[in-house]
Amino acid sequence: MKTFTPKPADLTHDWYIVDATDVVLGRLASQVATLLRGKNKPTYAPHADSGNYVIVINADKIALTGNKLGKELYSHSGRPGGLRRDKYSELLKNKPERIITSAVKGMLPKNRLAKVQLGRLRVFAGSEHPHAGQNPQVFEIQQVSQQAK
Template sequence: MKTYHQKASEIERDWYVVDATDEVLGRLSTQIATLLRGKHKPTYTPSNDGGDFVVVVNCEKIKIMGKKADQKVYYRHSGYPGGIKATPYKMMLAKHPDRILRTAVKGMLPKNRMGRRLLSKLRIYAGPDHPHAAQQPKPWKPPYATKKAV
């Protein structure tokens, strides 16, 4: 029996809308990364981009477990000497809640051209509204039992 390899002409992309209200950041981001890669499909091929588009709403209501809300820090660097910037989780959640989820999902994707292409299929919105109604996105509820965040 031959190994199946998906061709570019056989790829079918769906749109999913994910509600991030009271979801745990790490658990939700693994599900989103799976949808973007296409690992939930039987036609998954590691070297092809066979994943779906994902629209995330209400990302300002995402939760994290334990003391991470006080301890977690996001770093970025300008490229110049002494150019490191640190932003605490609470400040990032107040100013840019979409960056929290985008950073978590980006860390779970391949670190190459395909990973950057996959990340472009992720649309994140802080509130409950999104402009992708014309694509008729299907609602996606993660298959695991939701663990209550503290």
């Protein structure tokens, strides 16, 4: 039996929409990273770009467990003195997209393919998105936060 290697003609990029309302950040990020890599397809290969487009809506309603509201998210611009640190509590109010993007980025492989896969992630704070023309399939995450119940 030979190993199956997908050809470029075999690769399809489907669109999925995920609602982040009352979903724990880590659970959401791991499911989204799986969809972005294409691991839900039978034609998955780690070296091939078989990933999907993922739309995350309601990013401002995500559940943060533990003491993450006091935790800081660090980023660096690459310039001298360019270290930036923002608290999760402030980011949840101002830019909740950045929280989800950085969590998903940490769960992708550290290679050139990750940049392409992360480029297929679309995160929106509200429930409206401009990608209705792509007819995204709804991807349901079953486990919601215990605090939300």
